[in-house]
Amino acid sequence: MLKALExxxxxxxxxxxxxxxxxQVHRPLWALAIGVLAYGLYRVAYVPxxxxxxxxxxxxxxxxxxxxxxxFGYSFIFIASVTALIFRHPLGHVAARAAAPVGAVFTLLALxxxxxxxxxxWGTWWVWDARxxxxxxxxxxxxxxxxxxxxxxxPTRAARAASILAIxxxxxxxxxxxxxxxxxxxxxxxxxxxxxxxxxHADFLYPLLIMGAGFLVLFLALTLTRMQxxxxxxxxxxxxxxxxxxxx
Amino acid sequence: MAETQNLFSNLQHSRDAxxxxxxxxxxxxxxxxxxxxxxxxxxxxxxxLRGANGSGKSSLLRQLAGLLPAAxxxxxxxxxxxxxxxxxxADGLKAALTIAETLAFDAALAGYRADNDAYAxxxxxxxxxxxxxxxxxxxxxxxxxxxxxxxxIMDPRPLWLLDEPMTALDAAGRxxxxxxxxxxxxxxxxxxxxxxxxxxxxxxxxxxxxxx
Amino acid sequence: MSGLxxxxxxxxxxxxxxxxxxGQTMLAVSFLFIAITxxxxxxxxxxxxxxxxxxxxxxxxxxxxxxxxxxxxxxxDYEDGTLDRLLxxxxxxxxxxxxxxxxxxxxLVLPLILAxxxxxxxxxxxxxxxxxxxxxxxxxxxxLVLLGGIGASLAVSVRRGGLLTVLIAxxxxxxxxxxxxxxxxxxxxTGVAVGPYLGILAALSAASLLLAPFAIAAALRSAxx
Numbered sequence: 230m231l232k233a234l235e236x237x238x239x240x241x242x243x244x245x246x247x248x249x250x251x252x253q254v255h256r257p258l259w260a261l262a263i264g265v266l267a268y269g270l271y272r273v274a275y276v277p278x279x280x281x282x283x284x285x286x287x288x289x290x291x292x293x294x295x296x297x298x299x300x301f302g303y304s305f306i307f308i309a310s311v312t313a314l315i316f317r318h319p320l321g322h323v324a325a326r327a328a329a330p331v332g333a334v335f336t337l338l339a340l341x342x343x344x345x346x347x348x349x350x351w352g353t354w355w356v357w358d359a360r361x362x363x364x365x366x367x368x369x370x371x372x373x374x375x376x377x378x379x380x381x382x383x384p385t386r387a388a389r390a391a392s393i394l395a396i397x398x399x400x401x402x403x404x405x406x407x408x409x410x411x412x413x414x415x416x417x418x419x420x421x422x423x424x425x426x427x428x429x430h431a432d433f434l435y436p437l438l439i440m441g442a443g444f445l446v447l448f449l450a451l452t453l454t455r456m457q458x459x460x461x462x463x464x465x466x467x468x469x470x471x472x473x474x475x476x477x
Numbered sequence: 478m479a480e481t482q483n484l485f486s487n488l489q490h491s492r493d494a495x496x497x498x499x500x501x502x503x504x505x506x507x508x509x510x511x512x513x514x515x516x517x518x519x520x521x522x523x524x525x526l527r528g529a530n531g532s533g534k535s536s537l538l539r540q541l542a543g544l545l546p547a548a549x550x551x552x553x554x555x556x557x558x559x560x561x562x563x564x565x566x567a568d569g570l571k572a573a574l575t576i577a578e579t580l581a582f583d584a585a586l587a588g589y590r591a592d593n594d595a596y597a598x599x600x601x602x603x604x605x606x607x608x609x610x611x612x613x614x615x616x617x618x619x620x621x622x623x624x625x626x627x628x629x630i631m632d633p634r635p636l637w638l639l640d641e642p643m644t645a646l647d648a649a650g651r652x653x654x655x656x657x658x659x660x661x662x663x664x665x666x667x668x669x670x671x672x673x674x675x676x677x678x679x680x681x682x683x684x685x686x687x688x689x
Numbered sequence: 690m691s692g693l694x695x696x697x698x699x700x701x702x703x704x705x706x707x708x709x710x711x712g713q714t715m716l717a718v719s720f721l722f723i724a725i726t727x728x729x730x731x732x733x734x735x736x737x738x739x740x741x742x743x744x745x746x747x748x749x750x751x752x753x754x755x756x757x758x759x760x761x762x763x764x765x766d767y768e769d770g771t772l773d774r775l776l777x778x779x780x781x782x783x784x785x786x787x788x789x790x791x792x793x794x795x796x797l798v799l800p801l802i803l804a805x806x807x808x809x810x811x812x813x814x815x816x817x818x819x820x821x822x823x824x825x826x827x828x829x830x831x832x833l834v835l836l837g838g839i840g841a842s843l844a845v846s847v848r849r850g851g852l853l854t855v856l857i858a859x860x861x862x863x864x865x866x867x868x869x870x871x872x873x874x875x876x877x878x879t880g881v882a883v884g885p886y887l888g889i890l891a892a893l894s895a896a897s898l899l900l901a902p903f904a905i906a907a908a909l910r911s912a913x914x
Contacts, residue, residue, distance in 0.1 A: 366860050366863055367860075369856070369859055369860050370860045372856060373840075373853075373856045373857040373859070373860065376853055376856055376857075377843055377844070377853065377857060380844065380847040380850065380853050381846055381847060383505075383506065383846075384506050385505075385506050385914075386846060386911060386912060386914065389908075389911040390843045390846075390908055390911060390912065393843065393904055393907055393908050393911070394839075394843055394857060396904075397839055397900065397904050398860070400900070401860060401861055404864050404893075405860060405863050405864060407864075408863065408864035408867045408868065409863065409867070411867070412867045412871070415871065463507060464507075466506065466507065467506070467507030467508060539914075542773075542777060543776070543777075544773060544776060544913055544914065545914050546914070557776075557777050558777060558778060558779050559779055561777055562777075563773060563774075563777060565770055565773055566770070567768070567769055567770025567773065568769065568770055569769055569770040569771040569773065569774045570769065571703075571707060571769070571771070573707055573710045573711055574703075574706075574707075578706075581699075582699055582703055585695050585696060585698070585699030586696055586699060586774070586778050588691075588692025588693070588695055588696060588779070589692070589695070590695065628774075
């Protein structure tokens with residue numbers, strides 16, 4: 230099984246083969262993403278309003294999957310970076326770079342929806358809730374990662390620096406999570422965190438899982454499209470006459 | 478002055494040392510700078526790298542110093558941590574230090590400490606006055622270049638990699654480089670230098686062909 | 690002194706020497722006091738309030754003063770070719786990195802920490818409470834330098850990479866600030882054990898010591914290619 234996976238990965242290490250595969254996959258993937266999300270939103274529309282929170286509970290179906298995706302995105306970047314750095318898989322850097330803005334947007338979405346959801350509950354747009362705070366720090370980790378890619382002119386050098394940051398940052402994420410949780414319980418009684426544990430009645434659970442699946446496929450579709458773009462950009466750069474790199 | 482000369486001038490490098498490249502290639506991103514570069518250098522030999530701007534002379538030197546991994550090919554050379562001096566475009570000098578302090582740092586990186594007289598001797602040999610009070614930041618480009626030569630004298634290493642060693646030097650400075658290089662080769666050292674000029678001490682040349 | 694020790698000491702002392710001579714030490718300490726002086730203008734001069742906020746404020750100001758000094762940690766050596774040389778010494782490059790960090794710590798961070806009692810007095814912390822705050826800073830500051838060094842090394846090839854360094858290093862500072870400020874606050878109250886906080890801070894420093902030199906060395910090697 231592992232061997233088979235290795236063979237597949239080695240086969241698609243060639244960017245041309247990857248591009249051929251991506252051309253076939255990307256339309257069905259986008260169709261699937263839109264389909265699952267549409268179905269998920271349809272289910273969310275028929276979720277009964279919460280007896281306490283009313284209709285604002287529906288924000289949860291965007292907020293929670295977005296928070297999942299923010300962590301998934303960073304794990305994805307980490308795995309891609311390890312693949313690139315240790316196994317020297319040429320598509321690893323491409324995948325990591327492509328996924329970063331996607332993950333960052335999901336993280337921002339989690340922050341904005343968290344704030345919107347919290348407003349009726351807390352009466353304020355921002356609370357230093359443990360979960361929101363961790364997600365905010367994660368957002369800064371994303372920003373640093375993206376900024377590093379942009380700041381270093383030479384692509385191979387930028388790729389190496391970014392993968393080192395991805396790996397070190399990944400170790401940092403659980404430490405931040407742990408210390409922010411601890412800090413939060415130190416300063417506030419734990420009763421506020423309704424955000425962290427919504428009542429997971431089956432009426433809520435299935436739409437939530439469907440939305441989660443939809444976000445996951447959307448993440449993959451966006452990342453795949455950005456990977457195709459990145460490979461094309463690299464080809465353009467390699468073909469440019471010496472001394473005049475194209476502005477891309 | 479005689480003392481410091483004696484300290485190192487009779488040092489013999491191993492006659493078995495070689496520096497060899499086989500089918501060496503260099504890539505910058507997706508662009509190949511050069512490929513298929515091969516040469517072999519034995520103890521007491523010097524090589525001059527030639528080629529147009531951008532043909533990869535500096536990159537080849539950095540590969541030889543172990544600073545830049547080769548994209549393809551094999552490289553046999555002395556362990557850079559012990560056996561290589563690399564004098565690149567960036568001189569590694571600190572403007573806020575005096576000449577003597579700079580030389581003391583050079584000595585420390587070679588693993589020893591000498592007294593101020595020894596530093597003054599070396600500075601005099603390089604044609605630099607005011608060893609204990611002159612700040613490196615006040616030196617001219619040629620004087621700085623001379624000061625970097627101190628490393629070659631103070632830390633005997635078999636392989637010298639020199640990037641444009643004659644840049645900014647006057648006639649006396651050039652003669653100094655040539656003298657140092659010839660003494661080094663006599664002691665069984667090896668030199669690879671990138672230069673657009675004729676180097677008297679180099680007996681062989683490698684031309685890096687521009688691609689396309 | 691053996692040759693390797695001498696190399697380590699030379700790299701460390703040269704870094705200290707240059708920081709001192711170029712006025713970096715004085716600038717960093719002045720920055721700390723300027724920040725402390727600005728705080729009452731923003732928060733009001735009420736001593737009770739300042740005292741209550743002091744441990745957290747001092748930690749944040751210390752971290753920011755440290756962040757401002759990080760940019761030059763490796764950049765000058767990167768630009769003038771010294772790092773090329775330091776890769777070609779018999780010492781392992783990770784040890785070279787440690788020597789630079791130690792030099793940075795002694796030249797810049799230690800003076801900042803020594804300035805904290807005075808700054809603490811300006812914020813009305815009682816003198817008897819200061820030792821706890823200082824102990825917390827001594828335990829936690831190595832982590833700040835080591836983790837900040839990761840940011841500095843990743844941004845080393847970027848001109849004017851100061852803000853980038855700060856952006857990269859900031860998420861790493863969160864745990865140290867949380868536990869450092871908690872220790873400082875615990876020191877203000879009687880009967881609260883500070884030991885566990887100091888332990889966590891020391892553990893964060895130890896973990897950074899195991900991780901950071903390798904990450905920094907890898908980042909610098911990559912930038913030098």
